[in-house]
Amino acid sequence: MPYTQVADAPRFIWRGVLLDVGRHFFPLPWVLKLLDLMALYKMNRFHWHLTEDQGWRLEVPSLPRLAEVGSVRTGEVTAVSTHWGIHEDVYCAGNDDVFSFLGSIFDQAAAQFPCRYVHIGGDEVPKARWQACAKCQERMRQEGLANEAELQSWFVRKVSGMLAARGRQLIGWDEILEGGLAEGATVMSWRGNVGGIIAAKSGHDVIMTPTSHCYFDYRQAPSACEPGAWYACLPLHVVYQYDPIPSPWPDAATAAPAAAAAAAAADGESVWTPVAVKDWGRFSSRLQQHLPLLQEMGYKYRPLS
Secondary structure, X not given: OOOOOOOOOOOOOOOEEXXXXXXXXXXXXXXXXXXXXXXXXXXXXXXXXXXXXXXEOOOOOOOOHHHHHHOOOXXXXXXXXXXXXXXXXXXXXXOHHHHHHHHHHHHHHHHHOOOOEEEOOOOOOOOHXXXXXXXXXXXXXXXXXXXXXXXXXXXXXXHHHHHHHOOOEEEEEHHHHOOOOOOOOEEEEOOOOHHHHHHHHOOOOEEEOOHHHHOOOEEOOXXXXXXXXXXXXXXXXXXXXXXXXXXXXXXXXXXXXXXXXXXXXXXXXXXXXXXXXXXXXXXXXXXXXXXXXXXXXXXXXXXXX
């Protein structure tokens, strides 16, 4: 090969993939294969969604029933939910024991994972329980909070402080903006770009993950035979066209390697390559030549046409 110089660098320092094992459990070989796919496309952040209404996957020795009961869907009152959706049962913001409970979980997470960040969720939190709870209403009076949105903000700030005491930094979905954003919090903007823009303009770090471009569990074509979530479609070219920095700047990712391999390639290039040199035609041509490598590595993929 002739002598040459290659000048290349990623556009963004955070190029990640989220794997939800709360709703759908995946065995270790599957997870390792996903990590290999991430490495192939220079993805450098693995976001492991370990806890959910439908399944608790993090073992906490001091709280054994979290895994013993919370990992199995039995339909009993003490067990996890047997169906997908938003549930009204949330942590009681007026009960101090809740924070002792969360402290035990954070201790385990900090000991088990050396990473800087802990994602607390914070999305889709119904306020009905807090509105009906005497302890939560008393907490609002004590803290001078005007409504339950401010109570959620108070809760997030409290948790942020607990994580900071353990050397960790909080990430939350864009709903944590409601009622006021905790100092130092990183916002993961999933309901479009607006939440991320507001957070960035306030001086906070932002991870853009809008459903419109980044949810690889969606179908890649509108056909009823297409694998993936029945309620949404995300074609490959839409993934490739995404720019995490909106232009103009306004004022106000079941994703299996089999389904996500080509989408990961498109996303990997999208967050690495400057917008000015992105070209869907050239990319799709290169991707067609790249597919045999995926096949050789044991990944299935959706045909491009």
